[in-house]
Amino acid sequence: MLIGVNTAPILMPPSWIVLTSFYLLDPSLNVLFLAMVGASGATLGRFFLKKISGLFRNFVGEEQKTNLDIIGDYLNRKKYGYVIASFLFGATPLPSNMLFIAYGLMRAKSISIYAGFWFGRTISYVIMIYFGDAVLRPFFEIFEDRLTGILLIDGAGIGAIILFASINWTVLITQKKIKFVKPKIWRI
Template sequence: MDLIVYLQIAFVSFIINIVPAFMPPTWLVLSISKVNYPSLNTFAIAAFGVLGSLTGRYVMYYYSKFLGKYIKEGHKKNVYYFRKLVGSNNVAVFLMTLIYSLGPVPSNFLFISFGLSEIKLLPVLLGFSIGRFVSYVLLIDVSFQAFSYLSLFVNVNGARIIADILGIFFAVIIVFVKWEKLYLFIEKLKVKKANKNRI
């Protein structure tokens, strides 16, 4: 019985995370599952939630690459320099994804942005898995202790809208920020530092 519920949790998490926007937060669905089935293990719920979320975001990462052809050339240039700035540093990508995933903010636009940038997927998946597992465990436990099923359900719309706005804001930063200027500035600093070391 429990295994069936865990598999259902993974499936629902997958569906939620394959859709680009306006879906309930995964942690909320996991918390409701804990409220409905108190005997379920919190760590197991989080693990199956991560499994479904990871698979969904994996699919999203790849289909978001096809969205690139619909982006204006100027924005493509910004995305290109964003990739040059952080994409070659696997540790930076891992830490960025890990820190982002520790919070309750949806990762849909994060994966869409990374997909458009064609950043290497492995450090993204590792950071996402660890960050989401930790955040899911904490959020499930806190939600189970603090709220009833009704209060969680009533608050979902407001929380979802705020979270989606934050996610869109992150994606806008990646697409519209002039990463070329920042990249060239950092490269100039590297050249100056190298010249000083030669003296």
């Protein structure tokens, strides 16, 4: 189930909600083991999402391809670039679909992507499961209509992907200035 939730790019509940729900249903479950199983499912699902996203690189404009290649080259040159980026993203409860879609479009090939993400997600899931009751109830109260919450989170994720693809990474990396380019989709 977690693999499918993490392979889908949008309209899925966050994995931590699924794991926390399992724990709230059966508090005798080992939190660390549940988090490790969850992180494994999330990592495998994100692997498939990255592979699928790479197929859509042909639909990205040349300027965006160049930008994505530049950030990929930058992360490749850093000894722990991918592992740190993936760990930091995995350690937060934020949706990681945008990160793996970007990795797919960049055609990132480092195994450290998955190692960093798995360790980050394991830590994040332990915290979220342990504090699940305190975290999950307010989340559901804010979004009584769960579909609204999922749509808002996914909308933010799509916006972040567009923002990521719009950054001129050459200028950011070399000149330390933020400059944007128009994504191909805006030229329709």
